[in-house]
Amino acid sequence: MTTGIAEIERAMERLSLDQLQRLVTSAQTALDKREADALVEGRVQGAPACPHCLNEKAMRWGATRGGLQRWRCGSCAKTFTKATGTALAHVRKRSEMAIVAQDMVSAKPSACRALAGRLGVDKMTVWRWRLRMLEAVRGYGHDALAGLVEADETFFRESRKGSREWARHADDPQQYPEPPRPRWRDYERHGLKLPRGLSRWQIPVLVLRDRHGATAAERLQALRYRYFETALDGSLAGDAVLCSDGAAVYRRYGRARSRRVEQVNTKAGIRVRDGVFHIQNANAFHARFQDFMRPFRGPATKNIALYTGWMVYRDARQARGPAEDPRNPLMARLLAAG
Template sequence: MEVAMEDVLTQLTRQFLPQMTAAEKSRALRSLKALIDAELFELAASEGAEDDPDRACPWCGSPHYVKRGRDGRGRQRFLCRGCARTFTDATMRIFSTTKLDRSAWMRFAECHVDMLPLRESAEKCGVCLKTAFFMRHRLLEAMAKRMPAFRVEAGGGAELDECFFRESFKGNRSRSESGMPRKPRTRSQGTDGHEKICVLTGINDAGDIFYEIAGRGGLDEAAARELLADKLAVGAIISTDRAHVYRRVLPALGVGAHIASKREEHAINRVNSLHSQMRHFIGRFRGVSTRRLENYLAWFKWTWCFKVRRSADELAELIVRQAARGTYEKTWRQYKVTPYPFYEYWIKQAKWDSRARRAIYGVA
């Protein structure tokens, strides 16, 4: 009778484990788990790579290429017809320059699915906190590029509304380059409307969602027109609250019907539910820095799109597969100096405060 290979491995493990001491068992199981994680990583990263329809030359972006043997590691090599340079599926990819073991990345993907804190993820993966932070945002950068597009066609319906997040300078210290533009505040203190970040959100009849960071304070008419222009087709049916900005922008975009309802009519409950889930998701991280908000919103959309009817193991493999085919743009140094969005407000405030102090006290 033919015996499956996995059954043989299970039998051998059960045969030799009882003969070991507790310390030997611990070392053996850790080694076995690291080997399994590394193999799972390689399987997930290579799955479908040969038939990837989005493959293009990483040097010039040309989709015209031919096979040209294999490299020293046995990976398929390609020759670009555009720039005549060779590349593989790992060239300029997220994992091509990493010095971490593949098993560490697989464990981090599992921690990422469970949304574990960075310190706990760093401990499980055997890396420092700074490395765990960089790994998280590298994965988020790759995940953000795999999102389905949002579109409302003619005759289709969607609900639009704004969601507001308090501006946060989390992680910013006096020794950082930008410094704190205001005094620290506790969560119980109120926040001025101009110190809230507006996120324009929407959900269509198919359940697809979108988010766009629109600006500081209330939704601006110019920002709304720019952000909605490529999302709403002529003839779409849009439901919103009674904000004046929608009454001016939506007819100009050619929507078929605009249904503006009062809050107590509960006509846009789906987008309000989306806001509730979004705030709950962001709240799990005990505050997200405003300059990192877009990455975490992308994480939320990823869970919305891909988490349905998938196990934790399948989600971890999906993250690795998407990240393995994704390219990165930001380096560690660029993450450190990421500017805060809409910082001009604080520059103007500082200038106004200095003029006020001179006018009142005669000093700078």
């Protein structure tokens, strides 16, 4: 093998620039595929348990299937690979999916259309892969925030991206009812007055962040006490002290749960009280979250919870350093979930 590599290296010296670029592309494609397959094969050391009957006696069975070793169960006689039963079970282009996963944890994730053009697949394929990754980080965050925990909400405009309700109503207004609002682009086109302030068209996301950097974020169905109560109960440790703005909902929660709540009157221009009570860490997270969401141009509201988990995961990963993660952390989470 060493001799073969040496021959390849000598042959490279005779290649033109275009030929070298083609070789680099081919080598990178092969490397991506090998790394994706190695990640799957390394999911379980040795013979895996049968995903069909959970029997632990399996034997190697014939050649590889799509680059993965096939196994046969000694009990039910069914064959499988180490990807069977995971989110990668029926993915034929694992190397391309691995590139999408790596892009999602990069400094600036690409749009689905741009990734599809780069990988030579359909944009909807990239979108479906991305949804699988987002499901792997849905609800990511801490559920026992301790110490002084800052709480504040950020808002995203309601979006029905992908909806056909306006087109259907225009085609057949008798069968399809009029949508509850104009399309956002129609406000500018037709000179309509945009709704001001908070309304049902502003989707709230509650962000909780303690002074150690641990974060929890959750989309709220509405700005009502019962939704705040559920989110706060699921994220705060028993001894946590809540720090918020002057909203009455936090005072009500403190009384109901006998929890200490320290509030800062931000509307009066007070940013820090007693030198320690503020919500600046939560607001800084809001700014990063809004910047992260801006290139996606308003993802559908039904997917806000997925993007929230994605943002919290990325933020936590950046804080602890990517060196602590495996080679492809999102692919690893998909396999672990399986």
